[in-house]
Amino acid sequence: MKFAMIGAGAMGLRYGILLQEAGNDVTFIDTWQPHIDKIREQGGVYVMRDHEDRHLVDIKLETPESYDDDPDMFIIFAKQMQLADYLERCAHFIKPKHYAFTCMNGMGHIEKIQKYFDDDKIIGGTALIATVLPGPGEVDFMGKRGAGKLNMCPLNEKPDQMCYDLFNELDKAQMNPTLTDDFMGTLMTKVIFNSVINTICTMFEIQMGEFGNFSGFDSMARQLIDEAYDICARADIHLVSSRDEEMKALEVNTRVDMPLHYPSMYQDMINDRPTEVDYINGYIAELGRKYHYEAATHLFVTQAVHLAEYHRQNEKAKRAAEMKESLIQSH
Incomplete structure (x- = not known):
């Protein structure tokens, strides 16, 4: 198949490179100029696995303004707050026949994608896959x-041949896809998962294993899960796992699969990028309000992450001021 990856960040590169290695034609479309410049300068992207075996992979890279091709499928990976601008810049090459697939974190992106793609050509998904972008070009x-x-599910919950073709290519790329039959339930189950791990680890700037092995892990995770599941029940959203299954997935992910990993929200914060907490815990809280349920814990942790962001920015500004004052005094 021919794919165009809208977004060549950590997840866009992982999906695209694995699909390329599985024999597909893949072009990456990105807007971060230092990233674009570095990839072009070094002739590709340096790829590692668990910090080892660093090697250069040749990729086709374009900007939204320079891309001019006709793919079978667009795969979209952008930050929630950047997506609207990304899609607007890509609008000139999106045609009514085109399909879009996305496994972005949080909620709010599907409505933006619907402005450019027909409902019967949108496939949503969720990924339990960890990837890090250490810097431009790697x-x-x-x-x-x-x-x-x-997990993946078409928006209309009616998989067609293109959906099955995508599934097969993802399977060949060893990404272990599962085709589900409930679109909103599939997406919300991952949002709830992220509302625990991403948010708590970011607040305290800790690895996932530190949280998973903390004595209060069960009670903290259960409180967030119970609020979210109560809200989804009111909203008639049928989640693809039970509360206990979600807890088990959190335990395995933090304690076994990726104990040394820092989630993407943390990576955004320490690199001075806005976090997506408003599209995860904030989204759950807003959904709760819609159905007359006050999600006090999700509201609290949403503001706690913003406080952590605010504190980091203040500390950065303070250090800059101290450095400036030191330079003045030295002269």
């Missing part, structure tokens, strides 16, 4: 080859 795949998995 990516680190976490976990052994074949590690991780993803």
